[in-house]
Amino acid sequence: MPAGRRTTKWLWRWRSNPLRRREDVLEAWLVLAVWAIIAVGGTLAGVVTAHAADDVFAQQRAERVPVAAVLVSDTTQSGAKNYYRALAEVRWTLPDGSSRTGNTLVDTGLKAGSHVVVYTDARGELATRPPSRSAGDVEAAVLGTGAALGVTGLVLGAGGLARLRLDRRRARRWGREWAMVGPKWGHKTG
Secondary structure (H helix, E strand, C coil): CCCCCCCCCCCHHHCCCCCCCHHHHHHHHHHHHHHHHHHHHHHHHHHHHHHHHHHHHHHHHHHCEEEEEEECCCCCCCCCCCCCEEEEEEEEECCCCCEEEEEEEEECCCCCCCEEEEEECCCCCEECCCCCHHHHHHHHHHHHHHHHHHHHHHHHHHHHHHHHHHHHHHHHHHHHHHHHHHHHHCCCCC
16 A cells, blocks of 8 residues: 555445444444534533523623712721732612611721722612623633533533443454354464
C-alpha cells in the first residue's frame, strides 16, 4: 500500500461486510444518536437556560428599585481582616411614608447617619442589587453554556456506558465463536 494512503472507510459500519456483527451496527446507530442528541439537545438546553436566566434578570431589574437609606450604626473593619463591605443596619422610608429597618451589606468605614443606596422589592423588603443588562447577559451566557455542557456530559456518559456494554457483549460472542473454531486449528504451525 502506498505511504500516506488512507485505510479507513467512511460509514464502514453500515457497509455490507461478512465480518460485520449486529453489535457493530448497533454501535454505529448509538454513536450517531449520541452526536445528534448532543448537537440538538445540548444547543436547546443552552438556549432555553440562557433565555430563562435573561428573563429572571430582566424581571429583577423591573421589580427592584433603588432607595435612599440611612446607616443606623457605624461600619468598621474588624480586626486585622481587610473587608471592603460589612453587614450593617439601615433605615429607609417606603413610598407610603412608613419607615423600615434591616441589615444589608454596605461599604466599611461609614459612620452612623451616612446615606447609602439600597434596593427593595415590590413589598418594600431589602433585596440584592439586580445585575446590569451586560452583567445579566454574561451570566445568562455562562449558565446556558453550563447547561449545554451538562447535557453533553450526561449524553456522552450514557453513550459510553452503552458502548461498554456492547463491547462486552461483542467479546462474549467472539469468545463463544472462538471456543467452537479454535480447537479445529490444532497446533499445526509449519
